[in-house]
Amino acid sequence: MPQENRTAAARPQPDGVHTGPALSRAGLFQGLGAYGLWGVLPLYFMTIAIASSTEIVANRIVFSLVFCLILIGATRAWGDLRALARDGAAMRRLALAAVLITVNWVTYAFAVLHGHTVEASLGYFINPLVSAALGVVFLKERLSRLQWTALGFGLGAVLVLTFAYGSVPVIALTLAFSFGLYGFVKNRVGRTATAVTSLTVETALLTVPALVYMGWLMSRGEATVLTNGPAHFWLMAASGIVTAVPLLLFGAAARRLPLSTVGTLQFLTPVMQFIIAVAIFREAMPPERLAGFALVWVAIILLAIDMLRRPRPRPHGEQTAPAVSDAGPARWTAAP
Template sequence: MSRAPMILSPQTKGVLAGIGACTIWGLSPIFYKQLAHVPAIEVLAHRTLWSLVFFGGVLAVQGRLGQVRNALNTRTKLATLAFASLMIATNWFLFIWAVGAGRTTESSLGYYILPLVAVVIGRVVFGEALSRLQWGAVALATGAVVLLTVGLQAPPWIALTLAFSFGLYALIKKRLDVGPVVSVTGEVLLLLPIALIVLLHSEHSGGSAFHAGAWTMGVLLVSGPVTALPLILFSYAARRVRMTSLGLVQYLNPTLQFSCAVFVFSEPFTGWHMIAFGLIWIALALYAASMFAQDRAARRASVAAAVSRTGVM
């Protein structure tokens, strides 16, 4: 007898898509390590160019290129996307530079503390109330940063900049009424003139990656799909998975980055790092617990509201 094909539920498909996105992001240090010999600003320019080509192709196939124009058709929308472009360019550039400079451990720390930075931004900007567990998580993360600053005699500026730049980027995206693919296409389109200036300058100075060999050029070309694919997967997951589950899946990204740094790149991991990361992991456990508690409370409230509407006891 032939076995019936297994049909996955939308929730399962969403979780798998989220895992796929975070796996690509988490292993991307190995990809960008292949470009350590290319200046980070030039890698960023190529990433911008080929991302635009890829995203533009996707939207063209879907017949949605006109939506990019609509996303830029007012001064407010243009200014919003311009600031988003600045934040994502800062994040991309610093990540590329950190990997090439052998500081992937710090970049992974940035993405570990990102959820807690998002909580703080939500509190400051939207006045969102924080539970005791969330306050405890924020306090532990703050303590970890202070300990690293004292122990290494320098603030972990890479981690903090990565976390806050992406946190602000997420804040801007929350205010946009366009889809992620359309908005990112608009963002890289706004960055394109700067990217072209960088590439033309590199070509004029004789140090362009266009002449660095087929392997380097091939990796740069693939940076477009490597940027686009996880974003598409993640947006697919976000529409099908509860935020609690999606938030936990996102921890896979910094965990894989951390593994690349310590086990693949053999970056130094001092006692101060061990203490700080330990505090961050405890903070994330508290944060996850608070997410589960909020999710349960929201579901109970939803059930109670449904019962109240139907009059069922």
């Protein structure tokens, strides 16, 4: 192969297809960084536990917008943001995505602050199964036998856990379905949206309601962001970085790694959350709950086997990579 051809083959293709071992290594570290940061998110929430879950989310929205605008200014991506703002269909989908991610964030913060981190991790274990089901219902996708079997185990897990909790695991199902639908919507936004611009639009759409809510909390003396010292303020302000940095790492990783690798790395987050919940937060793990989780883990193993059996993209760009958004490629979505 001529030198120029070898050099071209090692570069990332315009559509973001994984093309070389150097990019794979970089993508792997970026993916581990993204999912690892999401995995330790419960520890961050516990440092600001004096605030309510809704106040945390309101501040997360505002400070995420500030951080995203700084990033857009630093990368001179104002043109990309204007192009996205002119795309009416994309803006409508992002408005719906903003509502879904708000539901997800509030539910997740509530779960961590009220001793339900184990159930929150269950939601993100179930999420790939929900995404697969959405593909069947809305996109008429055909699942393999292994995928159908995995869905069956997932349904069995929900039934077992319903018995274990004495009620339907509402937190886990809310997280799974809100994020599954979020990923479904985000992957139909189109290529005018990047990870930064789409998150900027979503948080911009939510900022006015968030500020109004913060004003209401302050008028009642219930806001903590300005009344509990500089350390608490800066921890709350860090929510913008905590939100945006893993998304940027994930977006970079998704363009450098095969879909099967991205999907497998996804499970690092709920595994870490589960370990933190049991080992650090000392949440209960009775046998019936463990049985439900075991069924979910069997489903995950089946999905992982199915992914690894799929053919990988060809190395010279003949196959276009899936569109990447904050929610991730194809049916695999990112974490909180």
